[in-house]
Each structure stands twice: as structure tokens, then as C-alpha cells.
Amino acid sequence: MSAGGHFLFLIALLPFVGALLPGLMIRAGRTVCAWTAAVPTALALVMLLILAPAVLRGEVITAEIDWLPQLGLSASFFLDGLGLLFACMITGVGLLITLYARFYLSGDDPMGQFYTYLLLFQGAMLGIVISDNILLLLIFWELTSLSSFLLIGYWKHLPEGRQGARMALTVTGAGGLAMIGGMLILGNIAGSYNLTDILQAGEAIRASEMYLPALILILLGAFTKSAQFPFHFWLPHAMAAPTPVSAYLHSATMVKAGVFLMARMWPVLAGTDAWFYIVTTTGLVTMVLGALIALFKDDLKALLAFSTVSHLGLLTMLLGFGTQAAAVAAVFHIINHLTFKAALFMTAGIVDHETHTRDIKRLGGLRHLMPVTFGIGTIAALSMAGIPLLNGFLSKEMMLEEASHTDWFGSHYAVPVMATIGALLSVAYSLRFVSHVFLGPVRDDYPHKPHDPPFGMWAAPALLATLVVVIGVAPFLAEGIVTAAANAVTGADLHPHLKIWHGVTPALYMSVIAVLGGAVLLSLHRPLDAAWIKAPRPEAKAIFDRLIAGAVALSRSATEGAHNGAISRYLAIFTVASVTLGYIAYRGSGLSETTRELLVVPPVIAVGWVMLIVATVAVVTMHHNRFRALVLIGIIGLSISAGFVYLSAPDLALTQISVETVTIMLLLLALHFLPKETPKESPIGLKLRDGAIALAAGAGVGGLAWAFLRRDIETISGYHIENSYEGGGGTNVVNVILVDFRGYDTYGEIIVLGIAGFLIYALMHALLDGPAARRLKTMDYAQDRSRDRHPLMMVVVTRVLMPIAIVVGAYIFLRGHNQPGGGFVAGLVVAIALLMQYMASGFAWTQERKRIEYHTMIGLGVVIAGLTGAGAWLAGQPFLTSAYTYVHLPPIEEFELATAMLFDLGVFLTVLGAVMLMLYSLSRIARFAGETVNEGPMDYDPGAHVATNTAANTVTDPATEGR
Amino acid sequence: MEIVVASAVGVLTAGGVYLLLRLRTFPVILGLALLSYAVNVFIFASGRLAIDQSPILSKYGEASYTDPLPQALVLTAIVISFGMTAVLVMIGLASYLEADTDRVDLDAAAEGEDA
Known part of the structure; x- marks a missing residue:
């Protein structure tokens, strides 16, 4: 890049940098403020004058930096005779206006703002006239519309000023949009977004069939900016601006931008x-x-x-x-x-x-x-x-x-x-x-x-x-x-x-x-x-x-029609649109030949399938009874888990079955506070409409699955299978993908899960601080309260199950790297074991015996996983690269130690913490709702009952129990 | 086997969408749960179906394996969809307790209790 090129960059940058100063310098007085505004302008003008002799000799000064090469967008500038003329006008008149405005603006006007806007505008204008890239030119073009909006509306207290500014922005902004279209067409025809290249491609552009649309779109931009009939009306209204603005924008610079553009594009577009x-x-x-x-x-x-x-x-x-x-x-x-x-x-x-x-x-x-x-x-x-x-x-x-x-x-x-x-x-x-x-x-x-x-x-x-x-x-x-x-x-x-x-x-x-x-x-x-x-x-x-009012009314009716506050309407629109798009895509290209043999359906699977279908249909038709619907959902989840087992996905089966359990518990807890019945209120027409939409969506998705299931694909999984043992040190490929190949994804996912846990906790707190708290206190639970909330049998069984469940969890966790299992499943299993204690002996009893806060657990999990990943840096490896070795301790079989396991520990802790925090939050609401709480493991002490031979009903009265 | 999986996905989707379009929060949550099943099975099936080919490397030489990648994706998806359901349940619960109605559309809720 030549020295002149450096000057060009400076010329483009100076006004924007300078725009930062007047707002600050106004504290030093109005004259100082005007001087700080004048300095960048004057510097730019001086640099232009230094470059001028070369340009007048016919040279073109260029400067270029790649910005977004993928989009064809580069920060490239050039200065030829036309650019020099305009740049000198912009900076020269800019200087004069700076001087004039110093005396024109009164003491009440915020002068710092004025000069900041003025310099922003000047920078945008200079950008237009020296851009070599049309995308860059378009950016500056829109910047002039925006900065002129600020300048025209400078006197914010005048309604004419605000209206004039809005009108100018609407008209020139709309023209600018049209111009973007036209410029993109030109760039497409010429195969480059550089003005210099486009100017060379005049012949091709004029011969192209897209010439006329491009011409009209670009002229729309130029005509609106330069106030040509029938878009001339905005200019007189923009006169509500202070006179220095009118003198600068509306005689010398902005309105000439359209003329400049027509002159710039003259070799390409003119002559037809x-x-x-x-x-x-x-x-x-x-x-x-x-x-x-x-x-x-x-x-x-x-x-x-x-x-x-x-x-x-x-x-x-x-x-x-x-x-x-x-x-x-x-x-x-x-x-x-x-x-x-x-x-x-x-x-x-x-x-x-x-x-x-x-x-x-x-x-x-x-x-x-x-x-x-x-x-x-x-x-x-x-x-x-x-x-x-x-x-x-x-x-x-x-x-x-x-x-x-x-x-x-x-x-x-x-x-x-x-x-x-x-x-x-x-x-x-x-x-x-x-x-x-x-x-x-x-x-x-x-x-x-x-x-x-x-x-x-x-x-x-x-x-x-x-x-x-x-x-x-x-x-x-x-x-x-x-x-x-x-x-x-x-x-x-x-x-x-x-x-x-x-x-x-x-x-x-x-x-x-x-x-x-x-x-x-x-x-x-x-x-x-x-x-x-x-x-x-x-x-x-x-x-x-009237036009604007019409447009506003039109968009308002469209928005309110689609966006009436009912989520069912958006979802219906979304579903119909997705299905339609999918259908159009299907119609467009059709399907290739099927390549896969169909697998046979064994009778057991057929039975499972029938269960699933019946349960789904039953959920839909009988969802008004909410409790029954939950039971049916459980059947569906179990059928799917069984399907995963059959279809070679043991990890999925384990996860599905444990998630199923916690989901049902969660919904049961929520149902405690919600109405137990859904009223039958949908009119038949709505049901038919929704049914049709649902059937279309189901047919679409099912059809898509049916289509791809019979065709082979190229998969990238070969790499994972080959390198699972050699590179990741595990034979369970799914687990190795989770903790190693795609470890970063998993890391993100556990963070999301942790955030969901915190979100629920926060919502719970907000809820208990709000008006809902009063409602909760007066809620009536009489009908569905069990006489014996914490039965002896359940307490005993869950106590016995607890260590067993923990051992199972540890086992699933440890074998995860090589056999089905891993941190996700182990976390869920342990969570279920803990939940059973909550169910058996109640909230307060369990809460008291909790040694670690669930928040801490989530945090620890994320930190451990993150530190494990970062540990790879110490070995000079990228984030989350895993290392492993085999250890032989005499009494036990040879076993493996891998850093991936530490990562999985983080996953385990986060999953456990998040699940527990969610369910804990819901059960806290119950406690708040005035429900009685027991401190012993059961509602009454069976030993005491026998010893004192007291009548059971006096002890079981929950109101006498301590909180 | 393929038709079993495809039809199950279709039926679950249809049921899920129908329930999503209901007017109360609880059926919407149920619908979301059904739709989650459908999506998870759909993604899982995109690795194509295979029997007795678990992606657990065999110690005894050559063996063929099913595609493990969709399984890994679905495994996290199952856990995340639980988190999503939980958040939705909490929001539904909060809106019921605050607004005194579990309708999902604002206008009807503003008209007062009709449940």
C-alpha cells in the first residue's frame, strides 16, 4: 500500500474518531468544542490536498484491507477525480459549517451533540465518495441516512423537526434498501463487489437481462436521496433542521450523494x-x-x-x-x-x-x-x-x-x-x-x-x-x-x-x-x-x-392476527408452515431408490408397538383426566426404552428409563398444585382444525422417517468407532463420543442443564415472594391428602434401597467408559435414590440430612469438568484432550484410569445437582403452602405408639406436629 | 421394523402437536413430552436401525456396529428435554398461581375465571 493509501484510511477514519471528542470537549467551552470538531475535518482536508496533485494528473489512489472476504466485503478505498471533488467539498464546506455553527447555535443548544452528529455524518459522506467496495459504500450510504436523521431532528423539542427527521429517514432509508438490491444484482453480474471491477464490466451489465431491474433499484436509491420527483417532498420538511445542517446536508453534501452515485455509475449504467x-x-x-x-x-x-x-x-x-x-x-x-x-x-x-x-x-x-x-x-x-x-x-x-x-x-x-x-x-x-x-x-x-x-x-x-x-x-x-x-x-x-x-x-x-x-x-x-x-x-x-398510517395499520392487523397472545395460534402457524415447506421440498426433488432391506418385526416388538400407539391415542383422547394421562405417558416412555434396548442402544435405554422416572415425579409434584382436570372447552371446530394440523404434522414426520430409514447414508461415525479405543481409551463408543470426541458439546450441555436448575430455583423464589404466595397459603388440599403420608413400609424399603441404589450408581458410573452407563445415567440413578427418601420421609427430614447444597453440586460439576478439560493444556494438548492408563491393584482386576472419567464425574455431579434442585424447588412450594412437615422419619413413631398405647388419631393429627 | 419406528414417530408427533395446541398449560406440557419422544426417536433413527450391533467395541475381533453418533446426540437430548420440561412446568405453575388460571392465551385469561 502506498503512502497515499494510508492517507485514504486516515481520511475515512478521522471523522469517526473525531466524533468522540466534541461531546467531551464541550465542557471546556463552546469555542474549544468547535475547534475540536474542526481539527479532524481540517486534517482530512489537508491530506486530500496532499493527494490532490497526483489525482489531478490522472492517478487513482487505492487502499485495501480484506474484511469479510467470504462475503466479498473488503475495506477498500480509492480516490479518483470525482471522489476528490466530492471529498474536498465535504471537508471544505464542513469546515465552513463548523465555523458558522459556532456562532449560529444558541447557548441552550447542546453544541457537543451537534458537532458529534456532524462529524458522524461527514465520515459517512466521505465513506460514500471514496469507497471502492459497493457493499462498503452501501453501509456508508445507510449511515448518512441515520446520521442525517439525528441532525434534522437536532431540535428535539420541535415537532416539525422530529416529523421531518422521520420522513427523511423513511424516504431515504427505503430508497437505500432498494439500492442494496440493485447493487447486489450489479455485483452478481460483474462477479465482484469492487467498484473498479464493476466499472470495467459496463458492457456485460448493460447486456444482461437483469440490467433494467438493477437500474431501477439503484435509481430509486439515488432519486430518494437526491430528492427527485416524486420523492422530492422530504427535503422541504427536513428544513426544520438548524440552518447549518440545511446548508451542509441539503445543499452541499447529502442530497448530492444521489447525484454522485449516478455519476459514479455513469460508465456502467448510462447510454441506454x-x-x-x-x-x-x-x-x-x-x-x-x-x-x-x-x-x-x-x-x-x-x-x-x-x-x-x-x-x-x-x-x-x-x-x-x-x-x-x-x-x-x-x-x-x-x-x-x-x-x-x-x-x-x-x-x-x-x-x-x-x-x-x-x-x-x-x-x-x-x-x-x-x-x-x-x-x-x-x-x-x-x-x-x-x-x-x-x-x-x-x-x-x-x-x-x-x-x-x-x-x-x-x-x-x-x-x-x-x-x-x-x-x-x-x-x-x-x-x-x-x-x-x-x-x-x-x-x-x-x-x-x-x-x-x-x-x-x-x-x-x-x-x-x-x-x-x-x-x-x-x-x-x-x-x-x-x-x-x-x-x-x-x-x-x-x-x-x-x-x-x-x-x-x-x-x-x-x-x-x-x-x-x-x-x-x-x-x-x-x-x-x-x-x-x-x-x-x-x-x-x-x-x-396517510401512506404511513396505512402501512402501520396493515402491519398491525397482520401482527395482531398472527400474534393474538395465544401460544396455540403461533404453534399452529409454525407447524402448518413447516409441514408445507417440507412438502414443497419433497415435491421438488422426489426420492431416490430405496437401498436398505427391511428388518423383520418380532412379536414382542409388535406388542410393544401396540402398547405405545394405544397409550398415545389414549393420552390424546383422555388427557382431561390429568393423572391418568401421566400414567399413560409413563407407558409410552417405557415402550420407547424397550425399543432402544432392542435396537442396539443400551445407553439410550438406561437414560430414557431414568429420565422417565424423574419426569413423572416432577409432573406429579406440579399436578399437586394444578387443577386435576382439564375442562372440556374446545369447540368441535377447533378440535377438528387442530386434529387436521396434528395429523398433517405426524404424517409428514412419520413419512420422512419412513423415507430415510429405507435408504443408506454416508456417516462420519467410522472415525469414532476406529479411534474410540486407540484414542479415547474406551470401548463404549457412545460414552467416548460424549466425554472425548464431542466433549465440548457435553460441557455446554451440562452448563445448560445447570442453568435450567438455577432458573427453576429462581422462579420458585420469585413466586414465593409474589402474590401467588397468598394464594398458596389458602389452597385447599383436603380431597387428595393421604391419611398415612409416610407409610412404614415405604420408609423401611427406601432406607434399604438407598445404599444399593448408590452402589448401582457408582457401578454404572465406573463402567461407563467401556460398557453402557456413564455420568448422565449415574447422576439420574442417584437422584432417584435420593428422591425416594424425600417421598418416603418428607421434605424436612431429608433436607436436614443433606450434607451438600445442590447449587454447590452444580457448580462443582461444571468446575471439575472445566478443569479436567483445561488440564490438557498443561500437557500442551488442546482443551479436553483425554489421557488414560491401566492400573493393576492386586486384589482387583486390572482397571483403567482416564481423565475422561474425571470429566464424567463433572457430568455426574451437574446432572445430580440440577435434577435435585428442580425437584427440591417444586417440593419447597409444597412446604410453603402450609403443608405440615414431620421431623421424624414417619408421621408417627410406631414404637411410641405401642409403648404408650395411646389412640393413634391424637398423634396423627398433623397440626400438632412441629414445623 | 422400519415401519414400526416410522409409524411410532408419526403417531407421537401427531399426538404431541395436538396436545400442544390445547388451551391449558398441562396438556401443552404433555404434548411437549410426546413431541420430545418423537424427536428423540427420530434423531436416533437417522443412524438407521440395527439389531445386536451395540456400539460397544468387541474384544473378539471384527464385528459390525450401529452408528453411535446419533445415540450420543440423543442421550444428551433426553436429559436436556427433561430440563426443558421442568422449566416449562415451573413457568406453567407460576402463571397458574399468579394469574389464577392455567389458560395459555392471554385474552381469555384477562376476561377472568372461566375454568
């Missing part, structure tokens, strides 16, 4: 009939319409806004012509429009600032009170009118010249006549700006006594007005940059000569007609204005508001 008719016509209509409306606007800024619309139309039209000379004219007019329009906006801002009104009808006669402002405003306005010796004249002359030999649908006169009318109206409103504001008698009813502002405020417009005159008198000074930019637009090697006098040409006649006609029109302004006010015309904002 579609381009000519769409772009030229839009530009022409916008130019005339904007100028016409501008003539009748009383708000100074609205007048300037519509005049900007008109001039943007002019630029669009010139680019639409598709000729090289027109491109030169467009580039030149971009510079000229920038100078006079920014000066005019600042003048309008000064007038507003000094007189406290922008209403032309309340102004007039200011030339004596504000001579400096008058001078600046007049020069700029006359340039806008196209009066000789000012720069506006030169480019307007070139425009008329081009218009005079453009045919439009076979008509030789349409374009020249319309262009002349546009120019004529432009003269009229420009002169109106001067005469109705500054000329005429001094009035005595200004809202505020005006005088010229301090130097700092008029310095920026004065500089621009000087430029207007200098370029107007000595146009050759601008030749270098115009040539470089025009060559970048057209891709040709042009040597235009900018002259004041072109001889007596049709353009001169048109110009004369425009000036004289404009003067006449202005003299008739009063009657015309009265007629204009009376005439009916569409109000863009009302139409826009």
Missing part, C-alpha cells in the same frame, strides 16, 4: 434508452416543478429547499443525457451550485438569526440594515439566477447548450423549451429572494431589530461568495478539478475548456429569454401568488402521513 428516458425525464420534471414551487414559497428556507430540488433535477437531467459534454456540465454545476447555495442557506440563516423570522412577507428593506449580508446574498442569488460573470451563468449556459440538441421521444423542442422554462423560473425566484428580502422600504415591524452579525458568522458565506465571483470571472481556475472529475465520470480522456463567452449560440438566446422572462414573472408575483394560494394542489405531507 432506459437510462436516458428515466433519468432525463425525472430530472426535467423535478427541475421545473421544484422551481415553480420555490417561486411561491414564503419561508426563506423552503424557497431554497425547492430551489435545491430544482437544481438537483438539473444535475440529474444532465447525467441522463448520457453525453460526455453533459457530464462535464454536470460536474461543473455541482461545484457552482455548492458555492452559491451554501452561501444562500447561510445568508437565510443569518437573516433568521437577526430578524427572528424567515417569512419573506414580513421582510424587505434589509439592505441598509445588513449591508454585508445583502452583498453576499445578492452575489449568490444572482449566480443562482445565471447572471453573467458569476459561476452559475457558466454551467447554466452549458446545460442549455446540451438541452438545445437533445431529442426527446422524437421531439426536438420538448427538452429545450422545458429547460428554458426551468431557467426562467429559477431567475424569478432568485430575484425574488433579493428583492423581497433586501430591497424595498425599510419596515418598522421586524420581530427583532436586525443588524449584521459578527464576522465569524458571515466569514463562511463571504468566502463562498468570493469563490462564486472568482470562478465566474476566471473559470479556467476550476478546469483542473472539473477535468479530473469529468474524466472519472466518463472514463474518457477529455480536455474541456471553461469559457465565459461561447459566441452567439442557441443557449445564449435561451438564457436571455430566461432572464427577461424571469424579471417579468417577478413583477407579476403578487397576482400570481394569490392565484397559487387559491389553486388546489396535493399536499405531500398529508399523502405521506
